[in-house]
Amino acid sequence: MDRTALLEQLKEAERNISESASRLARQEAQIVELDREGRESQRAKIVLATLKELLAQHYEERERILMELKK
Numbered sequence: 001m002d003r004t005a006l007l008e009q010l011k012e013a014e015r016n017i018s019e020s021a022s023r024l025a026r027q028e029a030q031i032v033e034l035d036r037e038g039r040e041s042q043r044a045k046i047v048l049a050t051l052k053e054l055l056a057q058h059y060e061e062r063e064r065i066l067m068e069l070k071k
Contacts, residue, residue: 020054
């Protein structure tokens with residue numbers, strides 16, 4: 001893959017990381033609010049776990065792209 005395409009992929013990976021981190025933070029805040037109100041938060045915690053996995057995948061993808069750029 002050429003460098004220009006990799007740089008474009010890197011930009012997308014960075015955007016995905018930023019968006020996922022924001023979603024994760026909002027989900028954590030929602031869980032705090034649910035717990036504070038004494039409401040059920042188990043489903044929200046399951047969503048949070050999924051968001052954490054997705055963020056980890058985005059970090060892995062960014063790392064893969066960076067390694068490819070170093071070649």
